[in-house]
Amino acid sequence: MSRMQTTVRITLTALIIAALAACAVQPPRENAALRNLNNDLEEFRANTELSERVPLAVSDAERAVRAASAEGLSEAELSHRINLAAKRIEIARAEAFRAQAREQIDAVEAERTELLLRASRLEVEQARREAERALMQSQAATEEAERTRLEAMTAEELREEAARREQQAREEAEAARRLAEAQASEIELARREAELATEAAESMRRRLDYLELRETDRGVVVTLGDVLFASGETTLQPEARNQLGDVVKLVEGEPEKQIRIEGHTDSTGSSAANMRISRLRAEAVRDALVEEGIDASRIQAVGMGEDFPIASNESAEGRRKNRRVDVILLND
Amino acid sequence: MKPIRLLAAAAALALLAACATTPPDPAMLDNARNAISQAEAANAEEYAPIELRYAHERLQQASQALENERPDDARRLAEQAEIEAQLALARTRAALARAELQRKQEELEQVRADLVEVFGEGVVQP
Numbered sequence: 001m002s003r004m005q006t007t008v009r010i011t012l013t014a015l016i017i018a019a020l021a022a023c024a025v026q027p028p029r030e031n032a033a034l035r036n037l038n039n040d041l042e043e044f045r046a047n048t049e050l051s052e053r054v055p056l057a058v059s060d061a062e063r064a065v066r067a068a069s070a071e072g073l074s075e076a077e078l079s080h081r082i083n084l085a086a087k088r089i090e091i092a093r094a095e096a097f098r099a100q101a102r103e104q105i106d107a108v109e110a111e112r113t114e115l116l117l118r119a120s121r122l123e124v125e126q127a128r129r130e131a132e133r134a135l136m137q138s139q140a141a142t143e144e145a146e147r148t149r150l151e152a153m154t155a156e157e158l159r160e161e162a163a164r165r166e167q168q169a170r171e172e173a174e175a176a177r178r179l180a181e182a183q184a185s186e187i188e189l190a191r192r193e194a195e196l197a198t199e200a201a202e203s204m205r206r207r208l209d210y211l212e213l214r215e216t217d218r219g220v221v222v223t224l225g226d227v228l229f230a231s232g233e234t235t236l237q238p239e240a241r242n243q244l245g246d247v248v249k250l251v252e253g254e255p256e257k258q259i260r261i262e263g264h265t266d267s268t269g270s271s272a273a274n275m276r277i278s279r280l281r282a283e284a285v286r287d288a289l290v291e292e293g294i295d296a297s298r299i300q301a302v303g304m305g306e307d308f309p310i311a312s313n314e315s316a317e318g319r320r321k322n323r324r325v326d327v328i329l330l331n332d
Numbered sequence: 333m334k335p336i337r338l339l340a341a342a343a344a345l346a347l348l349a350a351c352a353t354t355p356p357d358p359a360m361l362d363n364a365r366n367a368i369s370q371a372e373a374a375n376a377e378e379y380a381p382i383e384l385r386y387a388h389e390r391l392q393q394a395s396q397a398l399e400n401e402r403p404d405d406a407r408r409l410a411e412q413a414e415i416e417a418q419l420a421l422a423r424t425r426a427a428l429a430r431a432e433l434q435r436k437q438e439e440l441e442q443v444r445a446d447l448v449e450v451f452g453e454g455v456v457q458p
Contacts, residue, residue: 080408087415094422101429108436112443119447119455 033082034069040089041065050096053103057092064088188273189232213250219257219331222247223310223324224285234280236288244285247327248292259294260328261286261301264308266319271305279303285325361398364391364410367417376420379427383420387413 041061045051051058064085073081213222224247228240236244251259263278263285279302286301311318368387376384394409447455 076404076408080411084411084415087419091415091419091422094419094426098422098426098429101426101433105429105433105436108433108440112436112440115440115443115447115456119451122451122455 031078031082033079037065037068037082037085037089040086044089044093050093050100053099054092054095057088057095061085061088061092184270185273185276188269189277216328217331218260218328220250220254220329222250222327222329224327225320225324228285228325229281234277234284236284241288244288244292248289248294251289251294251298251327251329254329257298257332258330259289259299260326260330261289261299262308262326262328263301263303264310264322264324264326265306266322267306267309267313268319269306271307275303275305277303278305281325285327289327360407360410361391361394364394364413364417367414367421371417371421371424374421374424375428376417376424379424380420383416383423387416387420389413390416 044061045058064081065088068078068081068085070081213220215221224244228236228244230237251257261282263280263282265274265278267274282301282303286296286299289299290296306313306322309318309322310324311321313319313322364387368384368391371380371384371387390409390413394406394413397403397406397409444456
């Protein structure tokens with residue numbers, strides 16, 4: 001080895017050392033953070049299910065790891081580059097997750113499309129089958145129309161019979177219901193008749209006060225006592241006709257006014273029976289007035305039942321007062 | 333001996349270049365700013381708020397370092413801000429895709445249930 005060569009070598013070596021010293025280079029030693037970084041990258045690359053979806057992001061990360069692995073970096077620059085490279089790996093991972101989700105979205109959408117397609121094929125097939133069935137049915141119907149006419153008629157008759165029976169059963173049930181109702185009314189009437197009979201004689205003696213007249217908000221009210229009717233009866237006694245003469249005169253004197261006739265009973269007996277009796281009695285009075293020449297269209301006859309007493313139902317005298325027919329000359 | 337000399341010189345140059353001070357460049361904050369804007373536009377505020385905040389902090393520090401004439405620090409902080417914003421963006425997009433996937437899966441289940449109701453189980457069997 002010549003002298004000169006030795007000098008050159010020494011100079012070069014000194015230069016390199018100076019340069020290294022000038023920017024405080026890291027000694028080329030194993031760096032734990034760098035090792036971890038490489039491990040991270042390797043791990044991600046090995047997970048091909050993720051890494052193969054994002055080749056660009058992987059190569060960015062590889063480049064960043066190489067930049068961090070360069071020799072001669074300052075402490076600050078080394079940790080900065082390790083930091084950057086670690087973030088690059090994180091970014092690649094996030095992008096891979098995104099790509100994975102997007103792929104699954106595509107698969108879900110494809111499945112949805114496939115399902116809808118299958119459904120529409122089924123729909124078409126169903127419609128076709130139904131059309132065929134309808135056609136076959138109509139053909140069969142045409143062919144067998146003649147042959148089944150008798151049967152069809154029989155069926156028609158059966159239907160009619162069934163309908164008739166149903167109607168009959170309905171009518172029977174209705175009739176039974178009415179009968180029961182009527183029987184109840186009859187019993188009630190008979191009971192009342194017996195009761196009223198005991199009062200009848202007395203009532204007859206008091207017929208003088210059969211007519212009462214008073215002014216009310218509704219109009220002039222003429223109250224006809226129960227003496228107009230025989231006990232339990234709903235037709236006027238023959239002699240009552242004469243006594244209605246006063247009423248006829250009264251309503252004839254006010255030809256513009258409407259007439260309302262209300263039948264009332266006491267509280268003895270069922271309210272349904274009382275309603276019926278009061279209505280029939282009101283109607284009997286109406287008919288009598290019409291017979292005497294009062295315009296029927298002026299008159300409204302209603303049964304009020306037992307709900308509008310004018311005296312106490314506790315005493316016989318009160319009950320007698322409550323059994324009445326009111327003739328009202330209605331105010332406008 | 334010429335190759336040895338050249339090699340040594342190259343190595344020295346490379347080392348010098350590696351740690352050479354970069355001249356201050358205000359435009360280097362621009363990349364970070366752009367990356368943050370992109371992340372925010374993708375709604376990172378909702379899906380990657382921590383990363384986004386970190387990126388803002390780094391950008392702020394980078395800006396301060398520039399003012400204090402610490403260009404190396406400024407460059408590194410700007411790069412950190414930029415990559416953090418990129419990470420925020422990537423994570424936001426991943427979250428959005430996952431949300432969309434879930435929505436699509438629910439829709440698919442609905443369609444499946446509707447079809448089964450109309451056509452019976454057969455429609456969902458392959």
